[in-house]
Amino acid sequence: MHFAEREIAEISDSFMGKYFSEDELASHASNCKLICVERGQSYQHLHHPLPQHKTAMRHTENIGGWVDRNCQAVELGLVSYLDFTADVYWIDSNGEKVPVGQVSPGERNTFWIETYLGHEFQVVNPANDAIVHTQLVEYNSIVPIGEYFSHTMEREVKDLVRSTFEAEWDR
Numbered sequence: 001m002h003f004a005e006r007e008i009a010e011i012s013d014s015f016m017g018k019y020f021s022e023d024e025l026a027s028h029a030s031n032c033k034l035i036c037v038e039r040g041q042s043y044q045h046l047h048h049p050l051p052q053h054k055t056a057m058r059h060t061e062n063i064g065g066w067v068d069r070n071c072q073a074v075e076l077g078l079v080s081y082l083d084f085t086a087d088v089y090w091i092d093s094n095g096e097k098v099p100v101g102q103v104s105p106g107e108r109n110t111f112w113i114e115t116y117l118g119h120e121f122q123v124v125n126p127a128n129d130a131i132v133h134t135q136l137v138e139y140n141s142i143v144p145i146g147e148y149f150s151h152t153m154e155r156e157v158k159d160l161v162r163s164t165f166e167a168e169w170d171r
Contacts, residue, residue, distance in 0.1 A: 073115075079143065081144060082105055132145065
């Protein structure tokens with residue numbers, strides 16, 4: 001397991017009856033039933049999981065491998081709002097930095113990586129080796145790095161609220 005907080009548990013027959021048809025429950029191939037539930041997953045999706053998220057074993061597949069591939073694998077996107085191109089490192093199980101790429105400023109340069117729950121990444125300024133961001137992967141995500149600044153529109157929120165209030169008051 002890549003993520004120590006992820007728990008694998010056996011589910012009861014009454015619970016399984018909600019997610020598997022009677023034919024699936026009766027078939028020999030469905031003796032091992034697994035459902036991957038992602039953080040924030042909608043209840044409606046639990047009633048109709050994708051086929052690859054239903055049955056792990058066909059007598060040849062290892063459950064651990066199935067869980068890794070179907071339940072632990074995620075995508076991570078890093079969006080840089082820094083004013084420099086930063087190095088991205090994966091921190092391996094020994095705590096060593098493994099270079100995996102670079103992220104340049106701007107949404108169009110989003111750095112994407114397929115990884116696993118529990119993996120840790122560091123974004124580093126190559127000029128001084130300062131760590132500017134650390135990310136522990138807990139779910140599929142897009143993570144902003146640095147401070148976002150809109151170049152298209154600056155506005156003073158207080159003035160905007162005041163003008164809106166005055167316009168409504170004058171109605």
